[in-house]
Amino acid sequence: MAEMQMRVEGPVKTRREGAILEVTLDAPKANAISLKTSRVMGLVFRDFRDDDSLRICILRSTGDKFFCPGWDLKAAAEGDAVDGDYGVGGFGGLQELPNLNKPVIVAVQGICCGGGLELALSGDLILASKTATFALPEIRSGTVADAASIKLPKRIPYHVAMDLLLTGRWFDAEEAFRWGLIKEICEPDALLPKAWELARLLESGPPLVYAAIKEVVREAENMRFQDALNRITKRLMPTVDRLYSSEDQLEGAKAFAEKRDPVWKGR
Numbered sequence: 001m002a003e004m005q006m007r008v009e010g011p012v013k014t015r016r017e018g019a020i021l022e023v024t025l026d027a028p029k030a031n032a033i034s035l036k037t038s039r040v041m042g043l044v045f046r047d048f049r050d051d052d053s054l055r056i057c058i059l060r061s062t063g064d065k066f067f068c069p070g071w072d073l074k075a076a077a078e079g080d081a082v083d084g085d086y087g088v089g090g091f092g093g094l095q096e097l098p099n100l101n102k103p104v105i106v107a108v109q110g111i112c113c114g115g116g117l118e119l120a121l122s123g124d125l126i127l128a129s130k131t132a133t134f135a136l137p138e139i140r141s142g143t144v145a146d147a148a149s150i151k152l153p154k155r156i157p158y159h160v161a162m163d164l165l166l167t168g169r170w171f172d173a174e175e176a177f178r179w180g181l182i183k184e185i186c187e188p189d190a191l192l193p194k195a196w197e198l199a200r201l202l203e204s205g206p207p208l209v210y211a212a213i214k215e216v217v218r219e220a221e222n223m224r225f226q227d228a229l230n231r232i233t234k235r236l237m238p239t240v241d242r243l244y245s246s247e248d249q250l251e252g253a254k255a256f257a258e259k260r261d262p263v264w265k266g267r
Contacts, residue, residue, distance in 0.1 A: 009040050009043075009044065010036070010037070010040050011025065011026055011027035011036075011037045011040060012024065012025060012026065012037070012040050012041055012044055013026050014044060016054070018203060019053060019054055019055035019056060019203050020054075020055070020056045020057075020058065020196070020199045020200070020203055021048050021054050021056070021057045021058070022057075022058045022060065022196075023041070023044055023045070023048075023057060023058065023059050023060070024060050024061060024062060025037075025041070025059070025060070025061040025062070025068060026061070026062040027072075028062075029066075030065075030066040030068075030069050030111075031061045031062065031063065031066045031067065031068045031069070031116075032068065032069050032070065032071065032072035032073070032074070032075075033068060033070065033071065033072055033091065033092055033115060033116075033119075034072040034075035034080055035075065035080045035081075035084045035085060035086060035087075036075075037072070038086040038087050038089075038090075038091055038092055038093055039085065039086065039087030039088075039093075040087075040093070041087070041089065041092055041093025041094065042086070042087030042088040042089035042090070042093035042094075042097065043087065043088065043093070044093060045057070045089050045093045045094050045097050045100065046088050046089065046093075046097065048102065049097065049099065049100045049101075049102065052266065054102070055102060055103075055202070055203055055207045055210070055266075056102065056103050056104075056105065056199045056202045056203050057102065057103070057104045057105065058104075058105045058106075058107060058195050058196065058199050059094070059104060059105070059106045059107070059119075059120075059123060060106075060107040060109075060192065060195065061109075063109075063110065064109055064110055064131070064188065065110045065111065066110045066111045066116075067108045067109055067110050067111060067112040067116055067120070067132065068092075068111075068112060068115070068116030068119055068120075069111055069113050069114060069115075069116050070113060070114030070115025070116045070117075070118070070119075071114065071115050091115055091118065091119070091147070092115065092118070092119040092122065094119060094122040094123070095118060095119065095121075095122040095147055099215075100214070101210070101211035101212075101214045101215055101239055102207070102210060102211065102214070103124050103125070103202050103210055103214075104122070104123040104124050104125075105123060105124070105125045105126075105127065105195050105198055105199055105202075106119075106120045106122075106123035106125070106126045106127070107127050107128075107191050107192055107194075107195040108120055108126060108127070108128040108129065108132045108182070108191075109128070109129040109131060109132055109188060109191055110129070110131060110132060110133070111132075111133055112128075112132055112133070112134050113133075113134060113135040113136065113137055113170075114135070114136060114137060114138060114145065115147075117134055117135070117136060117148060118145065118146075118147040118148050118151070121147070121148065121151045121152070121155065122147075124214075125183050125198065126181065126182040126183055127182065127183055127184050127185075127186055127191060127194055127195050127198070128173045128176060128177075128182045128184070128185055128186070128191075129173065129185075129186055129187070129188045129191045130173050130174075130185050130186065130187060130188065131173070131188055132172070132173045132176070133170055133171070133172055133173075134170065134171050134172075134173075134176055134181075135164075135168060135169065135170045135171070136148050136152075136164055136165055136168055137168040138168065139165065139166065139167070139168040140168045145165060148165065149165055152164065152165065154221075155180070155181060156179040156180055156181055157179065160179050173185045204264075205264070206248050206252065206262070206264045206266075207248075207264065207266040208239070208242060208243045208246050208248050208249075208264075208266060208267075209243060209248075211239040211242075211243070212237070212239040212240045212242075212243045214239075215237050215238070215239040215240070216228070216232060216237065216239075216240065219231070219237060246267060247265055247267050248262075248264050248265060248266065248267065251263060251264065251265070
């Protein structure tokens with residue numbers, strides 16, 4: 001096993017094992033996100049994006065009661081503006097970070113609501129403890145769950161998303177799994193080991209293909225099928241162009257022909 005490295009930056013802790021980065025939100029008492037915390041998270045995720053030696057990220061938080069309730073109302077009462085500077089990646093450092101072409105796994109335990117749920121939706125795969133609970137309660141305080149109003153109807157059936165957005169009601173991990181919002185429900189003590197197991201599986205895969213998948217999915221979201229396919233086949237997407245010219249593309253073909261496991265180099 002690769003050596004584990006730990007780093008702490010205020011309300012955010014990181015540890016690294018091989019090509020996997022674990023990012024932990026540690027902002028007592030509830031892991032709410034202030035402007036300062038958001039800016040720190042943005043720098044951490046930007047560094048993850050830009051470090052070619054890192055391939056997979058796990059996002060988690062400390063404690064059992066809260067994953068993240070979203071906006072830090074205490075910080076808001078002390079002067080944080082809701083339209084303030086959230087940093088390079090937008091709220092939570094992740095949901096507006098451009099060109100993040102690496103898989104992000106989110107491990108959710110406890111309360112995950114408002115901006116916390118929007119943060120989880122910024123990941124690619126969500127694992128949840130059986131104790132996790134979710135809600136978008138913004139409607140009850142007379143405001144809009146902006147990112148969730150964009151993302152949720154694209155992730156789950158429209159009528160279910162609208163129910164959650166218009167009522168602000170709470171729902172549990174079982175319901176979240178039933179609608180396909182999360183990948184897997186875990187026992188509380190198995191959540192983090194399961195996230196690491198998944199991360200190690202992805203770590204063994206082809207990073208250039210992951211990058212191409214993420215760019216294609218992101219860019220094709222608002223395109224017609226044929227337009228998106230043309231951009232792929234004509235190598236107009238940077239990650240696709242890099243993949244088609246890579247050693248890894250050739251290695252995949254050779255490994256298949258030679259009936260062996262491929263050795264991915266990310267180049």
